[in-house]
Amino acid sequence: MEMGTSWLGKRSKMQALLQKKEAAFNALLEKKREEFERLKSFQEDQLESINESQQLESHDIIENPAENQMREVRIENKTIDKLQEQVKYLEGFEFETAREKVDNGTLILTNQGNYIVAVPELLFKVEDEKYTAISSHSPLFEALAGKEKGDEITFNNQKFKIEGVA
Numbered sequence: 001m002e003m004g005t006s007w008l009g010k011r012s013k014m015q016a017l018l019q020k021k022e023a024a025f026n027a028l029l030e031k032k033r034e035e036f037e038r039l040k041s042f043q044e045d046q047l048e049s050i051n052e053s054q055q056l057e058s059h060d061i062i063e064n065p066a067e068n069q070m071r072e073v074r075i076e077n078k079t080i081d082k083l084q085e086q087v088k089y090l091e092g093f094e095f096e097t098a099r100e101k102v103d104n105g106t107l108i109l110t111n112q113g114n115y116i117v118a119v120p121e122l123l124f125k126v127e128d129e130k131y132t133a134i135s136s137h138s139p140l141f142e143a144l145a146g147k148e149k150g151d152e153i154t155f156n157n158q159k160f161k162i163e164g165v166a
Contacts, residue, residue: 014098017166020126021107022095024116027126028133029090032119036083043076086119093118099165102144104136109164117141 099106108115114131121133134141143155144162152161 014166017107017109017164018095018098020129021116021166024107024114024126024131025090025093025095025118027124028116028118028121028131029087031121031124032083032087032090036080036087039076039080039083043080046076089119100148102141102147102162102165107164107166108144108162111161111163112158115140115144 093105097105102108102117104117106117108117114129116131116133117136118133120135120138123130123132125131136145140155143153144160147153147162147165149162149165152159154160
């Protein structure tokens with residue numbers, strides 16, 4: 001009977017971790033969507049301003065302000081494209097898959113904080129818990145990749161003990 005109880009306990013802990021994972025991914029997705037919409041709206045305002053300024057009579061100006069704004073728009077466009085890619089990636093993510101080892105798409109609970117391996121994002125909160133999203137190209141991910149609950153690593157002179165993986 002103890003074996004069945006132990007298995008049920010592990011299963012319910014994993015379900016709780018998967019729910020945390022889903023909540024964290026959804027919060028990250030919402031944050032990225034808001035950032036995308038904010039930048040897109042700002043860019044549209046800039047383009048409208050550029051169009052209006054080009055309709056005004058031009059005088060002998062050494063550098064046209066519209067040209068400066070267009071340079072900024074092109075730079076922002078790259079950021080917007082990257083955000084759009086991140087949103088699409090997060091929208092396509094499936095939460096049902098439980099993981100036992102750190103990999104792409106993993107929720108990692110450590111003594112140093114909670115991490116999600118997805119797209120980079122500095123600190124964000126979900127239900128009063130703090131998370132940091134890291135990419136699978138980050139040095140921290142490289143140090144954690146393939147590790148399991150209970151494993152320890154040292155990264156930037158800090159000891160990380162993995163307390164949970166989902």
